Amino acid sequence: MHRTTPPFRADQVGSFLRTPAIKDARAQHDAGTLDAAGLRAVEDAEIIDLIGEQEAAGLQLVTDGEFRRSWWHFDFIGLLDGVEIAEIDHGIQFQGVQTKPRRPIVTGPIGFPADHPFLDHFRFVAANTTVTPKMTIPSPTVLHWRAESAGIDPNFYGDRDAILDDLAAAYRAAVQAFYDAGCRYLQFDDTTWAYLCSPAEIEKAAARGVDVADIGEKYVKLINDSLRDKPADMIITTHVCRGNFKSTWISSGGYEPVAEHLLAGCDFDGYFLEYDTERAGGFEPLRFLPKGDKIVVLGLITSKNGDLEDPDDVRKRIAEASEFVRLEQLALSPQCGFASTEEGNVLTEAQQWAKMREIVDLASDIWA
Numbered sequence: 001m002h003r004t005t006p007p008f009r010a011d012q013v014g015s016f017l018r019t020p021a022i023k024d025a026r027a028q029h030d031a032g033t034l035d036a037a038g039l040r041a042v043e044d045a046e047i048i049d050l051i052g053e054q055e056a057a058g059l060q061l062v063t064d065g066e067f068r069r070s071w072w073h074f075d076f077i078g079l080l081d082g083v084e085i086a087e088i089d090h091g092i093q094f095q096g097v098q099t100k101p102r103r104p105i106v107t108g109p110i111g112f113p114a115d116h117p118f119l120d121h122f123r124f125v126a127a128n129t130t131v132t133p134k135m136t137i138p139s140p141t142v143l144h145w146r147a148e149s150a151g152i153d154p155n156f157y158g159d160r161d162a163i164l165d166d167l168a169a170a171y172r173a174a175v176q177a178f179y180d181a182g183c184r185y186l187q188f189d190d191t192t193w194a195y196l197c198s199p200a201e202i203e204k205a206a207a208r209g210v211d212v213a214d215i216g217e218k219y220v221k222l223i224n225d226s227l228r229d230k231p232a233d234m235i236i237t238t239h240v241c242r243g244n245f246k247s248t249w250i251s252s253g254g255y256e257p258v259a260e261h262l263l264a265g266c267d268f269d270g271y272f273l274e275y276d277t278e279r280a281g282g283f284e285p286l287r288f289l290p291k292g293d294k295i296v297v298l299g300l301i302t303s304k305n306g307d308l309e310d311p312d313d314v315r316k317r318i319a320e321a322s323e324f325v326r327l328e329q330l331a332l333s334p335q336c337g338f339a340s341t342e343e344g345n346v347l348t349e350a351q352q353w354a355k356m357r358e359i360v361d362l363a364s365d366i367w368a
Contacts, residue, residue, distance in 0.1 A: 002367060002368075003331070003367075005235065006060075006061060006132060006134070006184075006185045006235045006237070006269075006270070007235070007237055007269075007270040007272075007295045007297050007331050007333075008059070008060040008061055008132075008331065008363075009331045009332065009363035009364075009366075009367045010058070010059060010060070010331070010332060010333070010359045010360040010362075010363035010364070011059075011061065011272070011297050011331055011332070011333040011359075012054075012059065012061070012063070012333055012334060012337075012356065012359075013136070013187075013189075013239050013272055013299070013303075013333060013334055013335075013336050013337045014063045014065075014066055014072075014134070014136035014187065014189070014239070014337045015063075015065055015066040015072060015136075015337030015338055015339045015340055016050060016063075016065035016066075016067075016337070016338050016339060016352060017338050017339050017344045017345070017347075017348075017349050017352055018065075018067060018339055018342055018344055019046050019049075019050075019067075019349070021042055021045075021046050022042065022043065022046050022067055023342075025038070025039050025042035025043070026039065026342065043067055043068050044124065046067055047064045047065065047067050047068075047124065047125070047128070048128050050062075050064070050065045050067065051064075051125065051128050051129050053353060054131075054356070055129065055130065055131060057353060057356045057357050057360055058357070058360040058361075058364075059131065059356065059360065060131050060132060061131055061132040061133070061134045061185060062125060062129045062131055062132070062133060062134065063125065063133075063134050063135070063136060064121055064124065064125045065339075066136065066337065066339065066340075068117075068121055069342070070341065070342045071102075071340075071341050071342075072136070072138065072189055072337065072340040072341065073138035073142050073146075073189065074102055074104065076116075076118055076137050076138055077104050077138055077142065077143050078104065079113070079116055079117060079118070080110060080111065080112060080113070080116075080143075080170060081108065081109065081110060081111035081112070081113050081170070082106055082107055082108035082109045082110040082111060082156070082166075083104055083105070083106055083107070083110060083143065084104070084105050084107055085102050085103070085104055085105075086102065086103060086104075086105045086151065087102060103146060103147075103148065103151060104143055104146055104147050104151070105147065105151035105152070105153075106147055106151065106152040106153060106156065106157060106163060107153050107156075108153065108156055109156055109166060110143075110163055110166040110167050110170050111166070111169070111170050111173070112170040112171070112173040112174040112177065114177065116174070116177070118135070118137065119177055119178065119181050121135075122135045122178060122181055122182075122183050123181055123182070126181075126182050126183075132184070132185050133182075133183070133185070134185040134186075134187065135178055135183050135185070135186050135187070136186075136187045136189055136239075137174065137186070137187070137188060137189070138188070138189050138190070139188035139189060139190035139192070139223065139238060140167045140168060140170075140171045140188075140222055140223065140226050141190055141192040141193075141219045141222060141223065142189075142190060142191060142192060143163070143167060144160060144161075144163065144164065144167065144192075144219075144222065145191070145192045145195070145205065145210065147160060147163070148208055148209065149209045160209070160210065160211070161211065161218075164218070164221075164222055164225075165225075167222065167226075168222055168225035168226045168228075171226035171227075172225070172226055172227075172228060172229050175226070175227065175229065175230055175234070175236070176229065176231075179231050179234050183234070184233060184234050184235060185234075185235050185237075186234065186235070186236045186237075187236070187237045187238065187239055187272070188223070188236065188237070188238045188239075188268075189238070189239045189241060190238050190239065190240055190241065191240075191241045191242070191243065192219060193219075193240045193255075193258045193262050194240050194241060194242040194243070194253075194274070196215065196216065196257060196258050197252075197253035197254060197255060197256075197257050197258055197281075198252055198253045199253070200252075216257075216258060216261040216265075217261065219261070220261050220265040220266055223238075223266045223267070223268070224265075224266060224267050227267045227268070230267075235269045235270070236268060236269055237268055237269055237270035237271065237272060237295075237297070238266070238268050238270075238271055238272065239271075239272035239336070240255075240262070240271065240272065240273055240274065241274065241336055241340070242274050242279065242280070242336075248304075252279040253279070253281065254280060254281020254282060254284075254285060255273065255280070255281060255285035256281065256284070256285045259285030259286070259287075259288045260288045262288075263285070263286070263288040263289045263290075263294075263296075264288045264289070264290055268294070269293070269294060269295070270294060270295040270296070270297060270331075271289075271294070271295070271296050271297065272297045272299060272333055273296060273297070273298065273299055274299040274335040274336060275298050275299050275300050275317070275321075275335065276299055276300060276301065276302035276304070276335035277302070283320055283321040283323070283324050283325075284324060285324075286321060286324040286325040287324045287325070289325045289329060291326070291329075292329075294329060295329055295330070295331055296321075296325060296329060296330055296331070297330075297331040297332065297333045298317070298318060298321055298330060298331065298332055298333070299333055299334060299335030299336065300314050300317055300318070300332060300335070301314070301332070301333070301334045301335065301355050301358065301359055302334070302335050303334040303335055303336045303337060303338045303345055303347075303352075303355070304335075304336075304345055304346070304347075305345075305346065305347055306346075306347035306348055306351030306352075306354075306355075308351075308354055308355065308358055309355075309358065311358070311361075311362055314332070314362055315362070315366060318330060318332070318366060327366075327367070328367075331363065331367075332359050332362060332363050332366070333359060334355060334356075334359065338352050
């Protein structure tokens with residue numbers, strides 16, 4: 001049951017802990033003592049080393065670790081046409097901690113620019129690896145969920161839902177642009193489906209003015225409209241995140257409320273689902289995955305701390321999941337990235353790589 005196409009049996013979500021050199025270079029750049037070219041040179045060197053680490057761990061894919069980003073989502077979203085990232089009076093609330101106070105605002109017609117910097121980010125990875133280069137970008141649902149009504153210019157869109165058609169068109173353009181750049185493995189990172197599993201987060205969204213009635217159907221349409229023109233030889237997956245900032249989290253609740261929409265309704269090729277704590281519930285919702293080529297990548301290895309999982313426990317949980325979906329439609333990864341923002345989670349680089357090697361070893365054994 002070895003796989004030669006993504007998602008791979010041993011896979012990864014995308015981000016890695018920023019190295020000391022990256023952190024130092026960013027601090028110097030922010031202070032004005034290192035120019036953009038100098039920062040880029042440090043990023044290039046560190047990403048090449050990171051690619052080597054991933055290949056040495058035995059992975060069949062590599063990313064740039066999101067080393068050029070501060071955020072997993074705002075860096076991409078803020079470079080779309082018609083979107084800016086604004087400073088506000090509060091950050092995104094996690095358990096006991098807030099992020100930097102930022103949110104996206106819509107200032108004009110939404111579009112995907114032909115010179116979006118993430119295209120060059122992908123090209124750099126592709127030029128420096130012998131395995132499959134993977135690119136991660138935020139799902140279009142994230143902008144719809146995060147953009148508050150007061151932050152949408154009424155000269156262009158009457159309300160939040162009015163952005164949906166242009167947003168889907170922008171993502172269709174992005175998919176094609178990444179394909180033209182050589183990308184065959186693209187991932188939409190998404191927190192919204194996890195929020196829809198949490199009554200508390202749904203209540204917060206409604207208070208912000210999000211129309212939560214039939215929002216599952218709305219997001220299925222947005223995603224499928226975004227994927228409508230996807231080339232046949234391009235794999236696009238999604239990662240459903242429950243919040244990942246300095247080893248904290250946001251949402252709780254099993255996947256049952258969204259499983260049919262997400263697994264059966266969306267036209268993704270694979271799903272990275274977090275299953276590292278009881279907050280994710282059981283594996284029963286996996287029954288909605290259609291039989292066929294779609295893959296669920298089980299996030300059973302936590303990225304939030306450095307303790308290695310017991311291999312026997314991981315094998316047992318994969319066996320439990322296989323009661324609801326065939327083993328050949330399963331794979332293994334960390335539950336999330338190791339650094340969804342530049343701050344990173346609370347573990348060491350050595351612990352991070354020990355977890356990645358454990359994933360590779362377990363996958364090689366389970367799907368031998």
